[in-house]
Amino acid sequence: MTPSAPPAIALDDVRKSFGRLEIIRGLNLSVAAGERHAIIGPNGAGKSTTFNLISGYMAPTSGEVRLDGQVISGLPPFQINRRGLSRSFQVTNVFAHMSVWENVRCALLWTTGHRYAFWKNVDRLPDVRERTAMILEDIGLAARAEVPAGLLTYAEQRALEIGITTAGGAKVILLDEPTAGMSHAETERAVALIRRLTEGRTLLIVEHDMSVVFGLADRISVLVYGQIIASGTPDQIRNDARVQEAYLGVEAA
Amino acid sequence: MSSTPFALAAAPSRRRDALQFYGAWLAVIAVMLILPRAFSSGGALTTFSLMGISVIFALSYNILLGQTGMLSFGHAVYYGLGGFLAVHAMNAIGAAKWPVPLPVVPLIGGLAGLVFALILGWVSTRRSGTAFAMISLGVAELVASSALILRSFFGGEAGVTANRTKLFKLFGLSFGPQIQIYYLVAAWTLIALIAMYALTRTPFGRMCNAVRDNPERVQFVGYDPHIVRYIAFAFAGLFAGIAGALSAINFEIANSAYLGTQQSGVALFAAYIGGIGVFIGPVIGAILVTYLSLVLSDLSSVWQLYFGLIFIAVVAFAPGGIAGLLLRHRPLLRAGQMWPVLRAYVVAAPPTAVMLAGLVLGIEIVVRHTVGTSDDPVMHLFGYSLDTGSPLSWAIAALLTLVGFTLARLTWKHVARAFDDAMTVARAKGYLA
Numbered sequence: 259m260t261p262s263a264p265p266a267i268a269l270d271d272v273r274k275s276f277g278r279l280e281i282i283r284g285l286n287l288s289v290a291a292g293e294r295h296a297i298i299g300p301n302g303a304g305k306s307t308t309f310n311l312i313s314g315y316m317a318p319t320s321g322e323v324r325l326d327g328q329v330i331s332g333l334p335p336f337q338i339n340r341r342g343l344s345r346s347f348q349v350t351n352v353f354a355h356m357s358v359w360e361n362v363r364c365a366l367l368w369t370t371g372h373r374y375a376f377w378k379n380v381d382r383l384p385d386v387r388e389r390t391a392m393i394l395e396d397i398g399l400a401a402r403a404e405v406p407a408g409l410l411t412y413a414e415q416r417a418l419e420i421g422i423t424t425a426g427g428a429k430v431i432l433l434d435e436p437t438a439g440m441s442h443a444e445t446e447r448a449v450a451l452i453r454r455l456t457e458g459r460t461l462l463i464v465e466h467d468m469s470v471v472f473g474l475a476d477r478i479s480v481l482v483y484g485q486i487i488a489s490g491t492p493d494q495i496r497n498d499a500r501v502q503e504a505y506l507g508v509e510a511a
Numbered sequence: 512m513s514s515t516p517f518a519l520a521a522a523p524s525r526r527r528d529a530l531q532f533y534g535a536w537l538a539v540i541a542v543m544l545i546l547p548r549a550f551s552s553g554g555a556l557t558t559f560s561l562m563g564i565s566v567i568f569a570l571s572y573n574i575l576l577g578q579t580g581m582l583s584f585g586h587a588v589y590y591g592l593g594g595f596l597a598v599h600a601m602n603a604i605g606a607a608k609w610p611v612p613l614p615v616v617p618l619i620g621g622l623a624g625l626v627f628a629l630i631l632g633w634v635s636t637r638r639s640g641t642a643f644a645m646i647s648l649g650v651a652e653l654v655a656s657s658a659l660i661l662r663s664f665f666g667g668e669a670g671v672t673a674n675r676t677k678l679f680k681l682f683g684l685s686f687g688p689q690i691q692i693y694y695l696v697a698a699w700t701l702i703a704l705i706a707m708y709a710l711t712r713t714p715f716g717r718m719c720n721a722v723r724d725n726p727e728r729v730q731f732v733g734y735d736p737h738i739v740r741y742i743a744f745a746f747a748g749l750f751a752g753i754a755g756a757l758s759a760i761n762f763e764i765a766n767s768a769y770l771g772t773q774q775s776g777v778a779l780f781a782a783y784i785g786g787i788g789v790f791i792g793p794v795i796g797a798i799l800v801t802y803l804s805l806v807l808s809d810l811s812s813v814w815q816l817y818f819g820l821i822f823i824a825v826v827a828f829a830p831g832g833i834a835g836l837l838l839r840h841r842p843l844l845r846a847g848q849m850w851p852v853l854r855a856y857v858v859a860a861p862p863t864a865v866m867l868a869g870l871v872l873g874i875e876i877v878v879r880h881t882v883g884t885s886d887d888p889v890m891h892l893f894g895y896s897l898d899t900g901s902p903l904s905w906a907i908a909a910l911l912t913l914v915g916f917t918l919a920r921l922t923w924k925h926v927a928r929a930f931d932d933a934m935t936v937a938r939a940k941g942y943l944a
Contacts, residue, residue: 336729336733336735339732339733340733345731351728353721353724355724356717360717364729365732367717372714373714374718374739376746405943
C-alpha cells in the first residue's frame with residue numbers, strides 16, 4: 259500500500275436533511291483500503307443513514323462521498339455497486355421466492371459479465387456455477403441450496419444476506435448490523451464468516467455488539483448526532499474520554 | 512424443473528430431468544399433430560387455433576406479471592398493433608406481389624409489438640407496482656381512442672380487412688382452409704413456447720424474477736431494475752404482437768376490439784386462472800379460458816358473469832391458479848400420501864356439485880325472469896323443464912344452494928385436515944415441494 263493511495267471510502271463534510279431535520283451534520287470519514295472499520299454510536303445517531311448515503315440509496319444534501327478517490331455521491335446504487343462497493347441490510351433483504359442458490363447466483367451475474375444476457379443458458383455457465391457453489395459452501399448453506407430464501411431460519415437468512423453482499427467480489431463491503439438478533443454462538447460463527455469473506459477487502463461495519471466491534475475492527479469511528487466525534491484504533495477509542503462520556507459510559511451504566 | 516446445482520452429485524437425476532424435459536416437449540408436438548386428426552371439424556380447428564393464439568398472448572403477459580412482477584392493464588395494445596400491422600402487411604404484400612409468404616407475417620406483427628413496446632414502455636417501466644399499472648391503463652385508453660380517430664390506419668369501427676390467400680404461395684399453400692391456418696398457428700405457438708421458456712432460463716430471465724421479488728436489492732447487486740423491466744416489456748410486446756398477427760390472419764380482420772381493455776383482461780384472466788407462478792400456468796389458463804368462453808357463450812347469455820365468478824373463486828381460494836393448486840400436491844404424490852386426500856376430495860365433490868347446481872339454477876332463473884331474454888318462461892335445464900315464474904323453482908334453487916353449501920363446508924374442512932395431515936407426513940419424509 260503506497261502512502262499516496264486514496265482511501266477506499268472517504269466522506270467529506272457530508273450532510274443529509276429530511277425536511278428541516280438534519281440527520282447527518284458534516285460527517286468526515288476515511289477508511290483505508292484493506293482496513294476493517296467499525297462505526298458505533300447510540301441509536302438514532304445516523305449510522306444506517308450513513309450507509310444509505312455511501313451506497314447510493316440516498317443522495318447527500320451536500321458534501322462528497324468518494325470511492326477509491328472517485329466521487330460517487332449522487333450516483334444510483336447499481337452504478338456504485340458496479341464500481342466495487344456492496345452492502346448488506348439491517349433488515350434481511352433477500353429474494354424471498356427464489357431459492358438460496360438463485361439468490362447467490364443473481365448476486366454475481368453482473369460481475370461475472372453476464373449482465374442482461376438473454377441468449378445464454380444460466381444453468382450452463384461454469385464460472386457462475388462454481389462461484390455460487392463456493393459461496394454457498396462458505397456461508398454454510400450448501401445443503402439448503404434448493405430452499406426458497408423466504409423459508410430460511412433467521413440466522414440462515416442473515417448468512418445468506420452476507421453471502422449476497424460478498425458474492426459479486428466487491429472490493430469494499432458494507433455490513434449493517436450483521437449479527438443483530440443472533441444468539442452468542444450464532445454471533446461467533448457470523449464473525450468468523452465475516453472475517454473469512456472480507457479477507458483482503460475493505461470492510462465498513464455498523465454493529466451494536468461491542469465484543470464483535472472490538473474483536474473484528476482495525477479502526478473504530480464513533481458517530482453521535484450525525485458527526486464523527488472520534489476515530490482511531492480500538493485502544494484509542496476505549497480510552498477516549500469523549501467517547502466514554504457520549505457512548506460507552508452509557509453502555510456501562 | 513428445478514436447477515441442479517452440483518454437477519457431479521446430481522448426474523443421474525440430471526439425466527432423468529433431461530429425459531422428462533425433452534419428453535414434455537415431444538408430447539406437446541405430438542398433441543399438436545394429433546388434435547386435428549382426432550377433431551377435424553372446421554369448428555374444432557378454429558377453436559384449437561384460437562387456443563394457440565391465446566396461449567402465446569397469455570404467456571407474453573406472464574413475462575410481465577408472473578416473471579417480473581408488473582401488473583399491466585394494457586397488454587392488448589401490443590397484441591392489437593401487431594394485428595393491425597399484420598393486416599396492412601398482408602394487403603401491401605398482396606397488392607405489390609412481394610415474394611413474402613403468409614407464415615412470415617406473424618413476425619411482422621411481432622416486430623410491430625416490439626417497436627411499440629420499446630417506444631411506449633420506456634417511461635412506464637421506470638416504475639413498478641401501482642404506478643406502472645396506472646400508466647399501462649392510461650396508454651391503453653390512449654391507443655384505443657386513437658384507433659377510433661385515425662381511421663385511415665385503424666379503419667374506424669369496422670376495422671381493416673385482408674385476404675390471407677392473396678399472398679405469395681410457398682409450396683403451393685394457399686392458407687384458405689382452416690387446417691392450414693391451424694398448422695401455421697401451431698408452429699408459431701411451438702416457436703413462441705420454446706422461446707419464452709428459454710427466456711426464463713437466461714441470466715436476464717433470472718434477474719426478472721429478482722426484480723419481481725425485490726427491486727430494491729437488485730440495485731445493490733449491480734442491476735438497474737428499470738432496464739430489466741424495459742427488456743421484459745419489450746419481449747412481452749414482441750410475443751403479444753405475434754399473437755395479434757396470428758389472430759388477424761385467422762379472422763382476416765383487425766379492429767379496435769383487438770386493442771381494448773377487454774382483450775387485455777383476457778390475458779390477465781388466462782394467466783391468473785392458470786397460475787402466474789409457474790411457466791405452464793398461463794398455458795393451462797389460456798386453453799381453459801378459450802374453451803370456456805366458447806362453450807359457456809353457447810350455454811348461457813350471462814356467461815361473462817360465470818367467468819367473473821370463476822376468477823373471484825381462483826383469487827380467493829387458489830391464488831396460485833390451477834397450476835399452483837396442482838403443484839401443491841407434488842410433495843404428497845412423492846411421499847405416497849395422495850390417497851387420503853383424494854378420498855376427501857371424492858367426499859367433497861357431490862355436495863359442492865349440488866351447491867354449484869343450485870347457484871347456477873338461481874342465476875339462470877333470475878336472468879330469465881328479470882332480463883327476459885326469451886318470452887318463454889319455461890326453462891329447460893339438465894333435461895328438466897322449470898317454470899321460472901313459479902315460486903317452486905326459486906325454492907328449489909335456494910334449497911340446493913343452502914344444503915349444498917352447508918354440507919360442502921363440512922367436507923372441505925375435512926379436505927383441509929386430510930391435506931395438512933398428509934403434508935405433515937410428506938414434510939417428515941423430506942419432501943418440501
